[in-house]
Amino acid sequence: MKKDWSKLGIMGGTFNPIHHGHLIAAEFVRDEFKLDEILFVPSGKPPHKHAGEIASPEHRWMMALLAAGTNEYFSVSSLEIDRGGESYTRDTILELKEIYGGRGKGDFYFITGADAIAEISTWHKKENLPEIAKFIAVSRPGYKLDMDKIDPLFRRCTYLVEVPALAISSTEIRERIRRGRTIKYLVPEAVEKYIHKNKLYQEV
Ligand code: NAP
Numbered sequence: 001m002k003k004d005w006s007k008l009g010i011m012g013g014t015f016n017p018i019h020h021g022h023l024i025a026a027e028f029v030r031d032e033f034k035l036d037e038i039l040f041v042p043s044g045k046p047p048h049k050h051a052g053e054i055a056s057p058e059h060r061w062m063m064a065l066l067a068a069g070t071n072e073y074f075s076v077s078s079l080e081i082d083r084g085g086e087s088y089t090r091d092t093i094l095e096l097k098e099i100y101g102g103r104g105k106g107d108f109y110f111i112t113g114a115d116a117i118a119e120i121s122t123w124h125k126k127e128n129l130p131e132i133a134k135f136i137a138v139s140r141p142g143y144k145l146d147m148d149k150i151d152p153l154f155r156r157c158t159y160l161v162e163v164p165a166l167a168i169s170s171t172e173i174r175e176r177i178r179r180g181r182t183i184k185y186l187v188p189e190a191v192e193k194y195i196h197k198n199k200l201y202q203e204v
Pocket of ligand 1: 013
């Protein structure tokens with residue numbers, strides 16, 4: 001992290017697996033909001049999800065490292081994985097504020113999929129969230145994040161950014177692997193090799 005940072009992007013997600021849509025979204029947001037760095041934070045145990053088809057936190061973290069390593073503005077944190085238990089965004093942002101030089105030093109931008117942001121009013125201790133970060137909902141073109149349905153608490157601190165590459169989805173990638181289809185160019189080459197080497201996502 002640069003010493004004189006003022007805006008940190010936190011890219012939250014399950015990343016099961018990370019793909020080019022995530023990387024392009026992070027880069028577009030970094031550029032548009034003039035962020036100093038983007039920290040990818042793979043969820044340990046995502047709230048509201050059963051373990052079923054989620055690769056282990058260690059595999060998802062390793063794939064994020066392989067994917068983010070080619071961009072000087074990207075880095076990866078194992079903070080949610082190390083914390084264990086459910087991964088609550090509020091806890092993550094507050095922990096990062098402590099790590100990055102104390103509260104109030106700079107602005108934090110939490111970036112994730114628009115489908116997830118649409119549910120933000122159900123998140124843990126949501127009342128505190130607008131005080132500690134801004135929220136960027138990234139979506140594929142044509143997706144409508146109905147701001148009228150977003151809790152008024154969040155309307156002023158939530159932004160929607162359309163990213164064409166988000167037509168790629170982790171669900172589709174897992175499905176293709178199960179059917180023995182190619183995933184070349186959907187994920188970085190190093191991630192593709194890692195998935196095959198570790199035989200990830202071959203079964204439901
Ligand atoms: P999800 O339900 O797996 O994903 C919802 C949609 O958003 C999917 O289309 C997904 O596409 C997309 N998406 C997820 N992360 C993305 C990213 N970083 N960039 C672009 N698209 C993304 O969502 P989730 O992964 O469980 O949750 C997203 C984030 O919100 C996580 O950091 C999670 O911890 C946080 N969250 C917090 C709470 C809470 O604090 N209580 C509750 C829910 C979620 P792909 O499948 O292709 O990624």
